[in-house]
Amino acid sequence: MDLHAMDNYIKSLIKEAGHRIRNSFLTDITIESKSNANDLVTNIDKEIEQFFIGRIRRDFPGHRIFGEEGFGDDIQDSEGVIWLLDPIDGTMNFVHQKRNFAISLGIYEDGVGKLGYIYDVVNDDLYHGAKDGGAYYNDEQLKPLMETVITESIVAMNATWAVPNRRIDHEAAIQLIRDVRGMRSYGSAALELAYLASGRVDAYISMRLSPWDIAGGMVIAQEVGAVTTNFKGDSANLLKQDTFIAANPAIHQELLNKYIRLK
Numbered sequence: 001m002d003l004h005a006m007d008n009y010i011k012s013l014i015k016e017a018g019h020r021i022r023n024s025f026l027t028d029i030t031i032e033s034k035s036n037a038n039d040l041v042t043n044i045d046k047e048i049e050q051f052f053i054g055r056i057r058r059d060f061p062g063h064r065i066f067g068e069e070g071f072g073d074d075i076q077d078s079e080g081v082i083w084l085l086d087p088i089d090g091t092m093n094f095v096h097q098k099r100n101f102a103i104s105l106g107i108y109e110d111g112v113g114k115l116g117y118i119y120d121v122v123n124d125d126l127y128h129g130a131k132d133g134g135a136y137y138n139d140e141q142l143k144p145l146m147e148t149v150i151t152e153s154i155v156a157m158n159a160t161w162a163v164p165n166r167r168i169d170h171e172a173a174i175q176l177i178r179d180v181r182g183m184r185s186y187g188s189a190a191l192e193l194a195y196l197a198s199g200r201v202d203a204y205i206s207m208r209l210s211p212w213d214i215a216g217g218m219v220i221a222q223e224v225g226a227v228t229t230n231f232k233g234d235s236a237n238l239l240k241q242d243t244f245i246a247a248n249p250a251i252h253q254e255l256l257n258k259y260i261r262l263k
């Protein structure tokens, strides 16, 4: 795999997809719900996934595609080259706000993340990373994460986990809110990982994410030294849904030990 050639190809592919998404603001969008009333999908999510798949199948016929909207391959193992794609991460924001969403893409070879991309479509901001090649915000190389402590950290997490719920001890989550400098909730896992990689937040915590939510962001975040695991501390599974935490290495273990208690 010629990663440099692929990187150039992918950057122009993503920019073209972003152009299509911005143009969709001028059209009527069809909105449906998936697993529940607040889990939204639009015709644009589907069209953009199909756009990527058409290009990838034409230009990289040996590669497989794992996409949220299901137009790709049925992926049960991590062999060979797999493109993990979320055509719109943050669909609720796309629908309600027309901002704060991103295209998320990771290229993995035999389970190893090689290239990662998060494209903030409305701001035309591209975050990307290559394994052992650094991480970038547009053309600017991102610096390694600086040492921090919980009391000076900004943590991104959905507010629902601080109310009683089936999955985690919400009292521990409330203690986290008390102890940190600030909490944020942007509603796009990919953007939250991009913000971690660029030092704007110090951790991102989610109870349930899918491989395409995190595949691209993991490559980028790891290049600046972030630690990415599930709540057991194991490396994230890129075949099925799981819990997920990505954090500055100085606070990752403390977050898991003290503030995130699975029921």
Ligand code: 2AM
Residues within 6 Å of the ligand: 035, 038, 039, 040, 068, 086, 088, 089, 090, 091, 092, 158, 187, 188, 189, 190, 208, 209, 210, 213
């Ligand atoms: P999505 O917009 O692509 O569905 C919202 O907090 C974040 O969680 C988004 O990145 C969203 O991705 C993701 N997410 C994963 N599973 C979800 C679900 N079942 N319902 C809503 N958002 C989900």
Ligand code: CA
Residues within 6 Å of the ligand: 039, 040, 041, 068, 091
């Ligand atoms: Ca979705």
Ligand code: CA
Residues within 6 Å of the ligand: 068, 086, 088, 089, 090, 189, 212, 213
């Ligand atoms: Ca997503």
Ligand code: CA
Residues within 6 Å of the ligand: 045, 068, 086, 087, 088, 089, 090, 091
């Ligand atoms: Ca999506």
